Amino acid sequence: MTRPLAAQFLPHNQLQRLLDTLHHSGHKVYGPQLRDDAITYAPLATTDQLPLGIEDHHAPGSYRLQQNGTQHWFDWLSTPQGIKPLLFKPRETLWHATRDATGAIHFTDPASSAEKIAVIGLRACDLAALKLQDQHFLSVEHTPDPFYTERRRHLFIVAINCTRAAATCFCTSTGDGPKCDVNNSAADIAMTELDSGFIIMAGSAQGTHIIEQLALNDADEAQLNEATQREANAIQQQRSVPSQNMRDTLFAALDHPQWDDVASRCLSCGNCTAVCPSCFCYSEQAEPQLDGSSTEQTREWDSCFTQGHSYMHGITVRHDTKLRYRQWLTHKFAGWHDQYGRSGCTGCGRCISWCPAGIDIIDELTLLSTDKGVADDA
Amino acid sequence: MMHNPHRPHRARIVERIQESGTVFTLRLEFIERDIREHYSFAPGQFNMVYLYGVGEVAISIVSDPKRPQQLDHAIRAVGRVTNGISQLQAGDTIGLRGPYGRGWPMEKAKGRDVLVITGGLGCAPVVSVINYITQRRDQFGKLTILQGVKLPKDLIWRDRFEQWINELNTEVFLAADKGDPTWPWHVGLVIELFDQMTLSDDTIVMMCGPEGMMRVCIHELLLRNIKEEAIHLSMERNMQCALGQCGHCQYGADFICRDGPVFSYDRIKPLFAHQGF
Numbered sequence A: 001m002t003r004p005l006a007a008q009f010l011p012h013n014q015l016q017r018l019l020d021t022l023h024h025s026g027h028k029v030y031g032p033q034l035r036d037d038a039i040t041y042a043p044l045a046t047t048d049q050l051p052l053g054i055e056d057h058h059a060p061g062s063y064r065l066q067q068n069g070t071q072h073w074f075d076w077l078s079t080p081q082g083i084k085p086l087l088f089k090p091r092e093t094l095w096h097a098t099r100d101a102t103g104a105i106h107f108t109d110p111a112s113s114a115e116k117i118a119v120i121g122l123r124a125c126d127l128a129a130l131k132l133q134d135q136h137f138l139s140v141e142h143t144p145d146p147f148y149t150e151r152r153r154h155l156f157i158v159a160i161n162c163t164r165a166a167a168t169c170f171c172t173s174t175g176d177g178p179k180c181d182v183n184n185s186a187a188d189i190a191m192t193e194l195d196s197g198f199i200i201m202a203g204s205a206q207g208t209h210i211i212e213q214l215a216l217n218d219a220d221e222a223q224l225n226e227a228t229q230r231e232a233n234a235i236q237q238q239r240s241v242p243s244q245n246m247r248d249t250l251f252a253a254l255d256h257p258q259w260d261d262v263a264s265r266c267l268s269c270g271n272c273t274a275v276c277p278s279c280f281c282y283s284e285q286a287e288p289q290l291d292g293s294s295t296e297q298t299r300e301w302d303s304c305f306t307q308g309h310s311y312m313h314g315i316t317v318r319h320d321t322k323l324r325y326r327q328w329l330t331h332k333f334a335g336w337h338d339q340y341g342r343s344g345c346t347g348c349g350r351c352i353s354w355c356p357a358g359i360d361i362i363d364e365l366t367l368l369s370t371d372k373g374v375a376d377d378a
Numbered sequence B: 001m002m003h004n005p006h007r008p009h010r011a012r013i014v015e016r017i018q019e020s021g022t023v024f025t026l027r028l029e030f031i032e033r034d035i036r037e038h039y040s041f042a043p044g045q046f047n048m049v050y051l052y053g054v055g056e057v058a059i060s061i062v063s064d065p066k067r068p069q070q071l072d073h074a075i076r077a078v079g080r081v082t083n084g085i086s087q088l089q090a091g092d093t094i095g096l097r098g099p100y101g102r103g104w105p106m107e108k109a110k111g112r113d114v115l116v117i118t119g120g121l122g123c124a125p126v127v128s129v130i131n132y133i134t135q136r137r138d139q140f141g142k143l144t145i146l147q148g149v150k151l152p153k154d155l156i157w158r159d160r161f162e163q164w165i166n167e168l169n170t171e172v173f174l175a176a177d178k179g180d181p182t183w184p185w186h187v188g189l190v191i192e193l194f195d196q197m198t199l200s201d202d203t204i205v206m207m208c209g210p211e212g213m214m215r216v217c218i219h220e221l222l223l224r225n226i227k228e229e230a231i232h233l234s235m236e237r238n239m240q241c242a243l244g245q246c247g248h249c250q251y252g253a254d255f256i257c258r259d260g261p262v263f264s265y266d267r268i269k270p271l272f273a274h275q276g277f
């Protein structure tokens, strides 16, 4: 066991050394960057590429960026996608098949493409969602997925503690944030940004190993106080889930009139499931070459909002928006408790910001749990 | 790369039997000896059958588990994959992986009367139960088979039903919504047959078919004091991975491919009355 490191101080002008150290230890580094009016993760070589002095503002159906005049790199809160696309790829090949002249078929695995990846910028809600994806894709009960497992094994995480909250954030109420629990999360390193640098802490032996190479000083009291104060800003969240366990409430409200109401606004576009860091559904398809000599089986993210998701020989089980919205919400906030021992929501607020109709799941959950449903009237 | 559970294994079509206009049985055998010899399954479990370049489908295994090296799959040609598979001949190669899911509670059924209910266009999952019991007749009590169809021509395996009627300690009840001169059995609804049956309290029920039919049958069974936990249903949903991963087959918190396809009624009751799960 390595001795836990005390919190150390990383001056702003030394962040590049952290990136270099990660590069030298064989990682491809991903970090937040400004692309098409959004902050997204992309390969990162230098700190110049980071979004300097930019905040994101969220509201139902809205996301916009603003300069705030600071020298902070991490004043933004959530990227449209968390880490999900780097581990559970939006599209990938599961296996290949070939057919020779005699008609004999052969199946082969795709070549391994796992590389060591380090990601800098993930938040507490992202780490909690990563744990949920791990439960789904690594668990032995569900057969472990070889593609996810390989990438997950090679992942190094530098997490950032939030120092503000958006109008759509509610991780405090789900119990997942805003501060990263460095001793009990997937973070190898967690940092809090100050005006002049970062408080940096190790969450794993590999994290300790990287930090040690930077030969930093322990953080002093003034720096630790500044961190605590800045972290406190993030706890001021305006939204909260009615309860951390809505399982019984939602399963008792399957005939609630609110489902009709939300269905009249929902476009069934699937944006919410696409940005949700815990959603795991995918569909498979065969993609044959024109000459028939080879074919591959691929998978692509799917959503319970698509028509095909519940299709079976001629019947679409969830044939309308109401049934699809109910599936999304009852899976996320009810079924997940039975499947994985907690709700599938970590309070990131993405599904609220990216809903083109501005549907706010907190409002929906609140109405579903406070009004009397049709079933209860009986 | 670590074990890739998504990838099928090669299997040979040993025999192809046309059962009715659209239903056919494929007898399959894994080509790799190692896979073939380590394979075992239970009645009610299924395999994923892959047609080259087209895709996979979940198909119930209907043959006897004591002969796991040759696996019978009863397939109805209804979609792109199954229509394609129906064109294949003995000797052709396809992909196969499995077995998946939890099958029928055959151990729990030992020594008890068994009622098998099926409807619609022939239901492969329960055929495995009937075959299993008729091969081990002394291990079970009375076997009652209840099947409802819309039209007489929808009854596939008619010759087998006629055979089962003559089995020891076995009763067969058949109903068609509309009759014709070839139909010697009941004309009308399947639930009308419940009054002709005598069910002991210790009867264990195994059923599959359209959910609407299963719903009315459950109602009749509960009226006749059959316990919820003695009623077993084979459920069907969109299945793609069969590994509890892709999410399509979720039924509330259950993954039908892994936690099912066979469930006892008490487990799925809260959702069964609702559309859309």
Ligand code: SF4
Pocket: A129, A272, A275, A276, A277, A278, A332, A344, A345, A346, A347, A348, A349, A350, A351, A352, A361
């Ligand atoms: S349900 Fe919405 S708020 Fe919760 S984790 Fe998913 S995207 Fe984030």
Ligand code: SF4
Pocket: A273, A278, A279, A280, A281, A302, A303, A304, A305, A327, A328, A329, A331, A332, B247, B250
């Ligand atoms: S069923 Fe819907 S809510 Fe559940 S994981 Fe799949 S896409 Fe997400």
Ligand code: FES
Pocket: B238, B239, B240, B241, B242, B243, B244, B245, B246, B247, B248, B249, B250, B255, B256, B257, B258
């Ligand atoms: S078929 Fe994919 S989860 Fe069941």
